[in-house]
Amino acid sequence: MVTWQQFESEAGDLASAVRARFEAAESHVLATLRKDGSPRVSGSEVAFQGPDLMFGSMAGAVKALDLRRDGRCAIHAHPNPDPKQGGDAKVSGVAIEVSGPGDDAGHTTEAQPPDGSHAFRLDLREVVLTSVEGDELVIRFWRPGRPVEVVRRK
Numbered sequence: 001m002v003t004w005q006q007f008e009s010e011a012g013d014l015a016s017a018v019r020a021r022f023e024a025a026e027s028h029v030l031a032t033l034r035k036d037g038s039p040r041v042s043g044s045e046v047a048f049q050g051p052d053l054m055f056g057s058m059a060g061a062v063k064a065l066d067l068r069r070d071g072r073c074a075i076h077a078h079p080n081p082d083p084k085q086g087g088d089a090k091v092s093g094v095a096i097e098v099s100g101p102g103d104d105a106g107h108t109t110e111a112q113p114p115d116g117s118h119a120f121r122l123d124l125r126e127v128v129l130t131s132v133e134g135d136e137l138v139i140r141f142w143r144p145g146r147p148v149e150v151v152r153r154k
Helices: 004-010 012-023 062-069
Strands: 028-033 039-044 046-049 052-057 072-076 088-098 118-133 136-142 149-153
Touching (some): 004 012, 012 046, 012 088, 012 118, 039 052, 062 118
Antiparallel strands (some): 046 052, 052 118, 088 118, 136 149
């Protein structure tokens, strides 16, 4: 399980910039996989709780059913209308459903979903921040256990 906290310890500057993008708006875009493998996008909110990036769903929502069947997902932070201000942030990984504090193998979290709703934490696999710097498109990405990589395009 790769937590947000681990990401922060491995790539603090990138983690701060990505978190700022997610905290700049309330609603973001969650991509899940339908039963037939095709993509589904839904609105979602995120929260940084303890060591985790958390998100949820209303009871019985199709996005929750998607994640229960196949936890692979991505969350795209609500884009800033000015690409030069903060960049475009995306995280991807595997959603793990949380039913209450200390529910799985002793992992503790502050999250306890309200009756019938679903709460998930993200097992991070990749984080990407794309921004415009001068006349270049700058893509910074991180994967667990690896340094931040930077690609610049004109």
